[in-house]
Amino acid sequence: MHPKQICDDFASIGSPLVLDGSNLYIENPENVYPELEEFVKTYKKRIIQYLKGGYSPKEHSIKQTIEKIIHYFLGIEQAMNKKIENWLNHDAEALDMIVNQLFIELWNNGWVEFSNPIANYENHITDTLSSQIFERAMSYFKGG
Template sequence: MHPKQIIDDFKSMGATLVLDNDELYIDNPENIYPELEELAKSYKARIVAFMKGNYSDQDHAVKQTMDKIIKFYCGIDQDMNEKINDWLNNDAEGTAAVMQLLIILNHNGWEKVTEPICNFENDVTDKLSKEIFERAMAYFKKGA
């Protein structure tokens, strides 16, 4: 989910996300459900980056693609699963890179595969994610 969408959704419910240094706060948290507060915590790193102006559309495309790949591995139904499956079955290096990404995320503390990876990303995972994204897009464009 794009951080802007989260921020806008909170605002529409009368709760505002506020950034103070690197800390994220919710003004009027009583206006949202506890599950939405957990969502904001899960996506905190991306929300903070967006609010600081350090989250581009390209960053979102890469991160959204990684989210979709992880959902694919978890067996979550989504429109892209067939394309992801085809790509990974035909790109051994891409598959190995995805596996390496998952291992690094795990070393960074990501243990629950259904939890967003946002707060476990770092420069290493960002670089690897971009490489995976570029491999996937090259494959999809080649097949188009």
């Protein structure tokens, strides 16, 4: 989910997300269910980056694509699963990057609860891998 949408949704219920230095706060937390507080925590890193002005549309496209790929591997039904499967059947190098590099780096960063979004487990290595995987996927889908 795009951090802007999360921020907009919280603002609409009277509990905007506020950045104080590197700390993220929910104003009027009494308006927010505990489950929503937990949801914000799972995307905290991206929300902070967005509020600091460092979350570009391209970066969102990359992260969204990687999340769809991860959902494919987790067996979550989504419309593009067949397209992802076709791509990976034709791009062994991308498959290797995902399984033997990206997943391992995320695991090393603490992503062991696979139902959690990867947002708080990303680092410069996963960002680089994600960008490379995204470029390979887009090249395939555009017929390159």
